[in-house]
Amino acid sequence: MQKKLILDSDLLDITLNRLCQQLIENHDRFEETVILGLQPRGIYLAELIHQKLKKLIKAEIPFGLLDTTFHRDDFRRRDTPAKASETRVSFMIEGKKVVLIDDVLFTGRTVRAAMDAMIAFGRPAKVELLVLVDRKYNRDLPIAADYVGKYVNTIASQRVLVEMQAQGHKQNKIWLINND
Amino acid sequence: MSKLSQPHLLGIKNITAKDIELIFETASNFKEIINRPIKKVPSLRDVTIANIFFENSTRTRLSFELAEKRLSADMINFTASNSSVKKGETLLDTVNNVLAMKVDMVVMRHSSVGAPHFLAKHIKAKIINAGDGTHEHPTQALLDAFSIHEKLGSLGGKKVAIIGDILHSRVALSNIFALQKMGAKVMVCGPPTLLPKYISTLGVTVEYDVKKALEWCDVANVLRIQLERQQIKYFPSLREYSLYYGISKNLLDSLKKKIVLMHPGPINRGVELTSDAADSHHSIILDQVENGVAVRMAVLYLLAGAAS
Numbered sequence: 001m002q003k004k005l006i007l008d009s010d011l012l013d014i015t016l017n018r019l020c021q022q023l024i025e026n027h028d029r030f031e032e033t034v035i036l037g038l039q040p041r042g043i044y045l046a047e048l049i050h051q052k053l054k055k056l057i058k059a060e061i062p063f064g065l066l067d068t069t070f071h072r073d074d075f076r077r078r079d080t081p082a083k084a085s086e087t088r089v090s091f092m093i094e095g096k097k098v099v100l101i102d103d104v105l106f107t108g109r110t111v112r113a114a115m116d117a118m119i120a121f122g123r124p125a126k127v128e129l130l131v132l133v134d135r136k137y138n139r140d141l142p143i144a145a146d147y148v149g150k151y152v153n154t155i156a157s158q159r160v161l162v163e164m165q166a167q168g169h170k171q172n173k174i175w176l177i178n179n180d
Numbered sequence: 181m182s183k184l185s186q187p188h189l190l191g192i193k194n195i196t197a198k199d200i201e202l203i204f205e206t207a208s209n210f211k212e213i214i215n216r217p218i219k220k221v222p223s224l225r226d227v228t229i230a231n232i233f234f235e236n237s238t239r240t241r242l243s244f245e246l247a248e249k250r251l252s253a254d255m256i257n258f259t260a261s262n263s264s265v266k267k268g269e270t271l272l273d274t275v276n277n278v279l280a281m282k283v284d285m286v287v288m289r290h291s292s293v294g295a296p297h298f299l300a301k302h303i304k305a306k307i308i309n310a311g312d313g314t315h316e317h318p319t320q321a322l323l324d325a326f327s328i329h330e331k332l333g334s335l336g337g338k339k340v341a342i343i344g345d346i347l348h349s350r351v352a353l354s355n356i357f358a359l360q361k362m363g364a365k366v367m368v369c370g371p372p373t374l375l376p377k378y379i380s381t382l383g384v385t386v387e388y389d390v391k392k393a394l395e396w397c398d399v400a401n402v403l404r405i406q407l408e409r410q411q412i413k414y415f416p417s418l419r420e421y422s423l424y425y426g427i428s429k430n431l432l433d434s435l436k437k438k439i440v441l442m443h444p445g446p447i448n449r450g451v452e453l454t455s456d457a458a459d460s461h462h463s464i465i466l467d468q469v470e471n472g473v474a475v476r477m478a479v480l481y482l483l484a485g486a487a488s
Binding site for chain 1: 212217251
């Protein structure tokens with residue numbers, strides 16, 4: 001198994017700052033915008049971005065956690081059902097701009113499930129997707145991210161590992177792993 | 181692992197503490213969903229479930245139906261009273277006919293002990309026992325345990341008294357298994373004639389004085405007197421039962437601590453519980469009903485999701 005570092009802690013910080021600036025360019029004061037982090041792994045990144053944005057614009061932004069388990073399209077096609085995580089959305093998204101945040105965009109199936117899960121909280125005016133790592137050439141569905149931290153060319157057998165301090169790791173690091 | 185150790189839910193006896201924990205975790209997620217404005221998820225949309233009830237039921241059947249609908253499953257209902265069972269069809273034939281219509285899961289209540297176990301050996305579909313005679317009622321025990329877990333934070337070391345007609349109760353047996361697996365201490369209390377002879381071999385304490393049982397416990401799960409199952413008289417009169425074993429608000433208020441009061445329903449008001457006790461702040465009876473839907477969604481989801 002070979003590991004290659006894609007983003008270290010400093011580079012990640014620069015990337016996150018850039019993503020925040022791009023979000024501010026499009027959402028200004030975030031008055032009509034809400035942020036939803038995707039369970040289970042996107043929530044740490046979403047939380048980091050949410051904190052940074054709050055500091056930059058000096059205002060509160062509605063923030064929620066969205067679990068896609070019960071909306072997945074591979075139910076009964078796996079040996080074991082996917083384990084659910086908590087959904088915590090304490091506001092309606094009717095007429096709002098929603099920014100979905102996940103760590104890695106791979107096949108696009110999680111994002112499809114997330115869009116399905118999200119509708120339970122209302123009909124949003126617009127939905128955008130922010131991902132830290134976009135694994136190019138691996139999409140199963142016509143889904144693209146609006147904000148991308150880093151594009152990585154990968155093959156299906158490779159894996160992207162996101163280690164976040166909030167998950168108990170020493171430093172924020174993003175790895176590309178070859179399973180061979 | 182997010183998979184149950186068993187392909188069916190026939191009883192609590194043959195599932196593990198890990199299974200129960202997984203069901204609780206999944207049920208918490210479903211509880212959030214059933215409190216949303218849109219209370220439905222598409223998980224089971226290609227699953228067909230038959231609810232086969234050979235015995236009367238209100239709560240359990242409605243709760244299963246609602247759980248199935250919230251999960252987007254297709255469902256058919258079958259009640260024995262207006263079916264070909266009356267014409268002499270056997271259980272296996274009835275169920276095989278239902279399954280020939282391409283049904284994936286069967287939720288069954290039957291008056292004979294072991295009926296779902298028998299079916300599980302002979303048919304391919306996944307089976308959930310919704311009550312078999314006086315034997316087990318696993319989803320009721322799971323929702324009772326989940327309600328205690330939710331109310332008190334955990335089950336480990338908690339004292340639960342099951343009070344009433346233990347002899348005829350499938351809820352009691354399933355509750356004893358579930359609570360013990362989760363680390364709770366269990367006491368049964370009732371008139372000697374309504375306690376099974378060897379109940380203490382299950383590791384439960386036996387008490388005949390309801391006041392002492394209430395003083396001991398953190399949670400009292402009060403059961404109904406099942407007159408329909410009693411072929412002979414087990415106590416002189418309902419009035420006398422109520423006098424010695426009925427729980428009133430005055431009795432609850434006279435205790436040195438606040439206990440949680442549960443009842444699996446249907447309540448015989450004025451027999452095992454007075455109205456003021458059933459509607460008091462001690463009672464979590466309606467929370468049990470709400471949790472019932474979430475717990476049944478969790479069981480259906482986890483069983484349907486495992487590859488057959």
